[in-house]
Amino acid sequence: MCVILEKIANAEIPYETLLAAAHRNSDGYGVVIPDGALSRIERGLTKEPEEAADKVAELLRDARDQLAFVHFRYRTVGAVDVGNTQPIQILGRSKGDQVDVVMMHNGTLGGFQDSFGRSDSHIFAESIVEPLLRRSAAFTGDDRVLEDPFVTDILGEYSGLTSKFALVDCGGNSLVINRGKGVELPFGWASNRYSLDPENITRKNEKEKKFYSVPNSNLKQNDKLKGQINDNKKMNVTSGKVCSPKIRSTVTEVTGFSLDDYTYLDPDQIREIIADYPDLGALLLMDYIYYYECNEREKYAAAA
Secondary structure, three states, X not given: OOEEEEEOOOOOOOHHHHHXXXXXXXXXXXXXXXXXXXXXXXXXXXXXXHHHHHHHHHHHHOOOOOOEEEEEOOOXXXXXXXXXXXXXXXXXXXXXXXXXXXXXXXXXXXXXXXXXXXXXHHHHHHHHHHHHHHHHHHHHOHHHHHHOHHHHHHHHHHHOOOOEEEEEEOOOOEEEEOHHHOEEEOOEEEOOOHHHOOHHHHHHHHHHHHOOOOOOOOHHHOHHHHHHHXXXXXXXXOHHHHHOHHHOOOHHHHHOOOHXXXXXXXXXXXXXHHHHOHHHHHHHHHHHHHHHHHHHHHHHHHHO
């Protein structure tokens, strides 16, 4: 699900942290360093996490006393290419604007796809964020666009429960949406903690395998689960109460994303959502059970 790192002035992101993030998110990297009149923006793509971490560390050494933002990409939507790496330029002097403004995104945005291999973040930036900032700039001026509460409100609506956005202009003004869903660290801020786990460096392959299994569960012999299912079967208590959307909220109503949208998440991302929002995890499971049940009924009716 990518990771965004904020480095405050006169701070240093440990190299091991950069390397762990590069191992976990190996589909592109980028750095933005606000420098007054312009922003220095560097983006790249490499198969070697060490090369990505080395390049980012080098750029940050040159910006020791400056604010900087780093993005490591984990592909969910769109091709793995330099064009889909971040930061994404939103406003810029090359476009006739008075300031540079870039955006970084951590998460998945449902409904933002095309047939050209662009990432959901880039499509969202072009179709939503750029028009939004231009609208606000007309009222506030380019240099104060990130102070506009309207921008915060709109991006907050799109961010939902899990997405984080970081926008920064060349003057060093920044706006982070869903900052509280990330983690505050001595060097600044990170949009998630799992990307910074040192185990990513040496145990990535092992960890990926574990996401697809349930270690130490022995669910087949779970007496509590067996008893609950058997008791409900005896009373003919089916999913009518548990699963029917008529008497409960659905995941789509709560988050704005359809079940189809959630199929773009990998097991690691789903585990993170369930850990942070167990009630949402329960709704997600109930929705899938309900629609599976409906689908089976339709197939049975068609066969009859």
